[in-house]
Amino acid sequence: MELNQLSFFIEAGDPRVREIGDGLSYKANLFDSNNNISGTKDITLVFTKELKNGDFIASVVETVHLPGGDIFLQGAINVNDFEALKTQKIDIIGGSGIYEGxxxxEYITQLNSDVFDVxxxxxxxx
Structure with missing residues (x-):
């Protein structure tokens, strides 16, 4: 699946500087291998920690909406690694409908370092 998003940025302070408390929330369409919309995804992430090397860790909460129910995800990603096209993992913690329990x-990889929404x-x- 691929995703395409509509973003809303959260700024904790100076918009020119990445800092703890910054984040974004967005809704994305999910596409299958035939480029058909297969579902949607609601995502919220907030920068919660800055590592000594300058990387930022973000807390992530997601809901994937698919035919038959929803899948709930929660975890943390290294934002700098994600932007460097390194795959990140987020825990699936439950679901509803046919996905209950x-x-x-989830394995997610940004496809283009210049385009965050794919x-x-x-x-x-x-």
Whole structure:
């Protein structure tokens, strides 16, 4: 699946500087391999920690809306690694409808370092 997003930025302070408390919230369309919309995704992330090397860790909460129900995800990503096109993992913590009780991981990789709104995702559900 790929996603395409509409973003809303959250600024904790100076908009020219990335800092703890900054983040974004967005709604994305999910596309299958035939470029058909297969669902939507609501995502909120907030920068919660700055590492000694300058990387930022963000808390992430997501809901994936698919036919038959929703999948809920929660975790943290290294924003700098994500922007460097490195795959990030987020925990699947449950669901509703046919996805009730699911667990697993979401693997998400930004596809272009200059375009934040296009990524490849896969859900490993068990």
């Amino acid at each position: 699911v667990k697993g991981k 990524a490849s995702i896969s859900l490993a559900i068990h």
